[in-house]
Amino acid sequence: MRTILIMLLLAACGPMTPYDRGIEVTDAIGVLNQSKALFSAQIAVEDHYGVRLGDMHTDAVVYWTDTKCPKNGQYAVIYRGTCVYGRMWSLDEIYVALSNKDPERTCGSALIHEFGHAMYMEMFDRDGNAAHDDDEFWDVLVAPMQLACDRGW
Numbered sequence: 579m580r581t582i583l584i585m586l587l588l589a590a591c592g593p594m595t596p597y598d599r600g601i602e603v604t605d606a607i608g609v610l611n612q613s614k615a616l617f618s619a620q621i622a623v624e625d626h627y628g629v630r631l632g633d634m635h636t637d638a639v640v641y642w643t644d645t646k647c648p649k650n651g652q653y654a655v656i657y658r659g660t661c662v663y664g665r666m667w668s669l670d671e672i673y674v675a676l677s678n679k680d681p682e683r684t685c686g687s688a689l690i691h692e693f694g695h696a697m698y699m700e701m702f703d704r705d706g707n708a709a710h711d712d713d714e715f716w717d718v719l720v721a722p723m724q725l726a727c728d729r730g731w
């Protein structure tokens with residue numbers, strides 16, 4: 579009986595699958611330069627704050643969705659009927675819609691933004707506060723987003 583209880587608790591705490599979340603993703607989709615974009619974002623944050631975030635850019639589990647929002651036909655992460663560009667619950671669960679500018683690239687996607695949330699949580703707030711109001715932090719991510727577009731990532 580004790581074993582069963584522990585297993586249930588572990589299941590409740592562990593990362594959920596897209597299916598558990600009610601999000602449709604296609605496993606076959608990968609965006610070629612995802613790792614370069616994540617790496618550039620991590621370096622920008624590390625340099626700005628003088629921290630080391632380890633392997634976050636390689637440990638991130640990103641699910642790209644190829645679903646389109648029924649309202650406007652744009653790529654979107656559809657979560658409980660709401661269309662958004664990205665959502666994240668943890669480093670293990672980052673959901674990003676394909677870029678409406680170019681589905682094969684990270685440019686114009688929510689990838690760096692959502693990864694930003696994961697880095698922010700790692701550095702400042704493990705409770706998962708979205709912290710969109712921390713302008714200093716979000717300003718740091720502007721350059722890597724631009725870099726992804728300039729380099730055709």
Ligand SMILES: [Zn+2]
Pocket residue numbers: 691695708710
């Ligand atoms: Zn956000």
